[in-house]
Amino acid sequence: MSFLRDIKLLLGNESVITGYQMQKFLIDWRKRYKGSALAVVLPRTSNDIAALVNLCIFYNVPIVPQGGNTGLCGGAIPDNSGNAIVLSTIKMNSIINIDEINNSITVEAGCVLKKVQDAALDCNKIFPLSLASEGSCTIGGNLATNAGGTQVLRYGNIRDLTLGIEFVNAEGTIVNALRCLRKDNSGYSLRDLYIGSEGTLGIITAATLKLFPKPLGKKVFLVSVYSLEQAVSLFSYSRSFFCSKITAFELMSGLCIELVQKLINLPKNFINKAPWYLLIEISHDNNEHEIIDSISSFLEKSIEKRLILDAIVSNSSKQNEEMWLLRESIPIAERELGKAIKHDISVPISNISSFVEQTNNLVQAVFPGVKHIIFGHIGDGNLHYNIAKASWQSEYQLLSLQNDIYDLVHKMVADFGGSISAEHGIGVLKVGELTKYKSIAELSMMRLIKRAIDPNNIMNPGKILDV
Amino acid sequence: MSFLRDIKLLLGNESVITGYQMQKFLIDWRKRYKGSALAVVLPRTSNDIAALVNLCIFYNVPIVPQGGNTGLCGGAIPDNSGNAIVLSTIKMNSIINIDEINNSITVEAGCVLKKVQDAALDCNKIFPLSLASEGSCTIGGNLATNAGGTQVLRYGNIRDLTLGIEFVNAEGTIVNALRCLRKDNSGYSLRDLYIGSEGTLGIITAATLKLFPKPLGKKVFLVSVYSLEQAVSLFSYSRSFFCSKITAFELMSGLCIELVQKLINLPKNFINKAPWYLLIEISHDNNEHEIIDSISSFLEKSIEKRLILDAIVSNSSKQNEEMWLLRESIPIAERELGKAIKHDISVPISNISSFVEQTNNLVQAVFPGVKHIIFGHIGDGNLHYNIAKASWQSEYQLLSLQNDIYDLVHKMVADFGGSISAEHGIGVLKVGELTKYKSIAELSMMRLIKRAIDPNNIMNPGKILDV
Incomplete structure (x- = not known):
């Protein structure tokens, strides 16, 4: 088939996978979505991708971009027609540059989130995006779905953490908007249009992300509460008490904890059975005894105000991790049911x-x-x-x-x-649901944009919108 | 003229200004841009605006949205043709709702920034957007230009402070995306497309904005440095020292201070003549003596590291204000030259x-x-x-x-x-410049979007892009 021959000529045989070896790219990790494809293509550069898009326009072949294949809605899996190619960014996994003074890092789209976190830590800073799949998800996928995770409360979604992006648009042109700028009001924000567009407008190829100062310390504590009303009141009180020091405020139902304790040991002195639990993380620049005093005072007042039933405070970074493990084990523990x-x-x-x-x-x-x-x-x-x-x-x-x-x-x-x-x-999971709950005006504007930018509908067709 | 008659029928005579009374809407405050218009229209509701847009589509009359008319690039002033109307949002100035638990405030587009800041303070929170024109600029204008200001370092531009918006699109449909949600990944972010679009895609009519905990205290200090290199090094050092406590890090050249002191008294013990000055603001939740110790220690170490020449620390909130006045007086003081x-x-x-x-x-x-x-x-x-x-x-x-x-x-x-x-x-100021410095690919995509969303080109034509 001349399309495949042309791709191989363009990118080299080793960059094109066909046949049975495609399998792991054609099914998601939860095994909920399975598709087929002409080929899986592994470009090495933005130029490769631009050439590939031009070829796909010529042959009218749809492109399904894929990062770490950790998505939960089937956005990175092709349909069953077998007409599309999967464009995997796994070979584009370099950290391009760290600018310590500018507090920014520029990476290729296929870079795994954990690698970016680690590179930030190496210069005593943090990249705060944090989510369960961080060991395998990629920055490109994080951007395509505007990933959130556990630190949004303090640092925002990846949209808020991004200074600039490079992408290849649906015309096969590289658009370099890899700006390292914190202020740039020069026209429509194409960056923000592409973030969250799930590959339906083009392929994000690189990004410049914000780095933040590394907090001196972290303290985690677990509390139990009677009701969600109490949990929300406690959230309000803790915001006014700790201000921006709160970096996580995570909810777990009693049933979640019951399931989790079949897998892992609960921390010592773990609170008695309660309907709801909260994991609260404080990131601080105080010394150890100051923050312990502050948390103790907060917990005493919360008990006085009848906002909590009981609490345990971590006394080491190891115990911080144990407490987080509770929360992070829920998605696996719930499989029991x-x-x-x-x-x-x-x-x-x-x-x-x-x-x-x-x-x-x-x-x-x-x-x-x-x-x-x-x-x-x-x-x-x-x-x-x-x-x-x-x-x-x-x-x-x-x-x-x-x-x-x-x-x-x-x-x-x-x-x-x-x-x-x-x-x-x-x-693909929620395409139908979106048409029910998004206003007609918004859906219609989204379609106008999709059609204007991707008139051939070759960019991840059928995802987000059934155009 | 039947267009004017129809507007008056639609919105009432009192909402339509013509003739000489239009003057203050047709010139910007710096008197750099002057235009003419068929009328200035003062709608009261989003419904008024939707009806108005429909009328303007019918009569093919361009619309120039205007908030507080404090812009610096002529974006809110019509051209000289006299074909357009100015749509002023000054009658849409209500605070619609404050949700203290959700930490959000919903306001009409014509609401003056200061009013939003004050409403936040009334419930012991802050809306951190802060800029020189805050007493007269409106939230709608802030959104249309993605306003920045002095607190961006800690809180971001208004884009980062916005949860949802309502707008009337170029088809005259009200698009209610006034969501109070911190996470919402359901399709393209129309919000982010409209923020910074300067009225060229439609009219922002309301917004839901984030509120933040009010820091316990603020401390301002002034330092003098030899060079910009020193200033940037000091910035890096202060980020690692104070982490997210720094809410402003403002630069003023020696000449700026020379000009300012012709207008206002400099703070007592003001540092000797230096090439550069920095105003640094720390927002903190510590007690007074802790933060003073911390700033003293920072300044001592900065002197040891040869990062600064001299420094004075404010000792009261009054002196905080005096120090800020230095910085804020520059735009007026520079008129001397x-x-x-x-x-x-x-x-x-x-x-x-x-x-x-x-x-x-x-x-x-x-x-x-x-x-x-x-x-x-x-x-x-x-x-x-x-x-x-x-x-x-x-x-x-x-x-x-x-x-x-x-x-x-x-x-x-x-x-x-x-x-x-x-x-x-x-x-209008930088339309030509933008075509020189934005890539062809980005300009071309911006035009695609403008044409798709505003095919009649009635939304603030000639601004941002010469379509």
Whole structure:
């Protein structure tokens, strides 16, 4: 086939994978999405990608960009037609430059997040984006889905952490907007249009990211609370007490902790069974005894104000890690209950408590006995609101209800002023849902933009929008 | 004329200004841009604006949105054709809602920045956007130009401070994306496309903005340094010393201070004549003596490291204000030297020193004797690099060199990886310059977007892009 021959001529045989060796690129890590492709192409440079896009325009071949293949909505997996190529950025994994004075780092799109974090630490700074898949997800994928994670409360999503990007647009032109500038008001922000566009407007090839001073120390503590209302009040109180020192405020339901303790040992003196737990992380520049005093004083006052049931404070960085492990083990621990129906949603923080109460009640009324696995980032109003099968149900029975459960939960999310995709994106999973909950005006403007920028619809077609 | 009759029918006579009373809307505050218009229209609601846009589409009348009319690039002033209307948002100045738990405030576009800051303070929080015109500029204008100001170092531009916006698009549809969400990855970020688009894609009508905890205290100190290289090194050192506590790091040249002291009294014990001064602000949650100790220790070490010449530390909030007054008086004080040729530029922080040295030399070689008025936000790499007339020149002689001086300075900015508009936007002033320094690919994509979203070219035509 002349298309494949032309790619090989362009990029070399070793950059083109076909046949059975494509498999790992054609299925996502949760094995929820499987597709096929003409080839998987592994470009080494932005020039390679520009040439490839030109070729794809000529042959009218769609391109599905893929980073670490850690997405949760199928955005990096091709459809079943076998007409597309997968463009994997795994060979573009260099750190291009660190500018310590400018507090910025420039990296290729295929660079794994952990590598960027480590490079920052090597010069005593931090790149604060942090999420469960950080050991394998790539910066390009993080940008394509505007990744969030656990430090958003203090540092923002990757959108807020990005100074500039380079991308290849749908015409096959390299657009170098790799600016290291903190202020640049010279026209429309193409950077922000591409961030979160999930490869549907072109391929992000490199980025310049912000680095931050490394806090002197971190302290983690766990508290238990009766109710989500208490959890939200505690969040407000802790913001006024610790101000910007709070870098995480994570929620875990009692059920999450029950499941996790089947996998790992709970910290010593772990609090008695409670309906809800919070992991709170303070990043500070104080000395050790000052911050311990400050946390003790905060906890005493919180008990006086009847905001918490109990608390334990980490006394070492090792114990910090143990506490984080609790939170990070939830996605694996919940598999114990079988495949769950997952919702990655956000609501205004002030609505969290009533949203969960009313949605739980409604879910139980319509689907009695199913289990609620609820955890997430209170400080961002972002909940992972997952539903596992009732004890009398089979996994199949639950999964066959997926669309009905989506309908119910997403309708409630909309009623409470929320978003049906807080941090995972739309991919293919939520294309239909988006048309229900995004306004007609917004969808129509998104389509105008997609058609103007990618008139041939070769950039990740069928993702986000069914154009 | 039937267009005017129809507007009056739609919005009421009292919402339409014609004739001589339009004057103050047709000229900017610096009296650099003057235009004419069919009418100035003062809508009260988003519905008014949507109806107005529909009418303007029907009659093919361009719309020039205007907030507080404090812009520096002529973006809110119509051209001389007299074909357009000015849409002033001054009657849309309500605070719609404050959600203290969600740390957000929702306001109409015509709300003056100071009013938003005050509303935040009333609930013991802050809205950190801060700039010289805060007493008269509006949130809508701030968003349209992605306003920066003095607190960007810690809190970011208004883009970073915005959760959601409502706008009326160029089809006359209200797009309500007034989300109060900190995480929302559901498709292209129309919010970020409209922020910084200077009214060329539609009219921003309301916004939901982030509020932050109010720091317990602020301390300002002034230091003098020999060179910009020292200033940048001091910035790096202070970031590692104070981490996120630094909320401003402002540069003033010796000449700026000389000019300012003709207007106001300098603080007592003000440092001797030096080539450069820095105003550093620390926002902290410590008690008074702790922060004084910390600043003293920082200054001692800075002297040891030969990073500073001298320093004075404010000892009261009154003295904080006096120190800020120095910095804020520069734009007025520089008028002493006549109308200047102003550059609002940014470069990577690591390039500030060599950029200024080389550009100063080049400017003196080509335009001998002109004066350099340099101040700005070191922490953002954002300099106000202004050129005033030589002692032997008339104001007219200098202004006639404007294009040559722009060429020289902007060429240097481009060579140092910078932006020709850091925080003021493009307006009409820099439309030509933008075509020289933005890549063809970026300009072409900006035009694609403008044409797709505003096919009739009725939204602030001629601003940013000459479509």
